[in-house]
């Protein structure tokens with residue numbers, strides 16, 4: 001019999017709601033302190049439920065309580081440095097703190113790139129039907145993945161505070177520094193989980209990407225309204241538009257039936273092209289097992305052409321690191337406007 005996870009999906013949603021959506025506090029620093037305390041108390045609660053000793057040194061590595069404690073303790077240290085009453089020098093020490101989790105995760109054999117993720121759904125303003133099949137929720141089975149998503153969401157939300165104040169904002173600098181320290185010429189998938197939550201998040205990333213033109217970034221954002229809002233402001237105010245970010249336009253957003261919005265998104269300079277799921281009829285192996293099945297890829301290309309007869313079609317090879325001999329299609333200018341597809345059975 002499968003053992004039940006100690007923190008299930010329902011409780012994860014409650015934690016997300018309490019910590020990220022509705023943290024108690026007026027000022028950002030108050031909310032940060034609340035978030036830290038909530039997670040530390042949660043860690044103790046879980047440890048107590050499991051009969052563990054309520055001492056942080058005895059929390060077992062890898063457990064829910066361990067990961068919540070690590071994150072809570074980091075946020076606590078961050079809040080202590082950031083406090084308004086501190087002199088500027090000690091507030092800057094926030095930059096020397098080691099985050100509880102690395103901000104940019106190096107990938108695996110399927111996605112061997114660096115990636116940035118936040119919490120799914122709560123950072124996805126364009127989410128529509130995709131919420132019904134969003135794979136990101138499966139990562140909530142893993143305490144460290146869930147805690148990393150919380151950490152990054154809190155930091156990027158705090159980073160936006162920069163635009164309300166000229167004051168020093170450690171969160172902005174923490175993410176920016178980690179980004180600027182990425183190795184040369186890496187590929188970065190912006191948002192494996194989560195999405196640009198508003199135009200300010202887009203401004204953060206687009207500004208950062210212009211500082212590192214050697215990084216090749218790409219993503220599948222469904223935050224179309226926010227992206228279009230950003231581009232409108234960019235035309236007026238000259239906000240930066242990076243050459244090194246490719247947007248793949250995928251289905252499942254709440255704008256799927258909005259043709260006008262789709263055509264505006266498709267015409268943006270950052271847009272590579274569509275990435276779509278197509279219905280297939282053939283019987284093939286499950287999941288990645290069919291990656292070498294020529295008949296599967298043939299049917300996917302055929303279905304793409306039926307829907308998009310005027311554009312070239314490419315069936316997703318499923319392993320991003322071995323996508324083509326030279327590059328990965330979703331982040332390549334060579335695949336400009338090519339429709340990339342995966343097959344699904346409905």
Ligand code: SF4
Pocket residue numbers: 315316317318319320321323324328329330331340
């Ligand atoms: S087309 Fe290539 S880069 Fe895009 S998802 Fe598929 S394997 Fe990855």
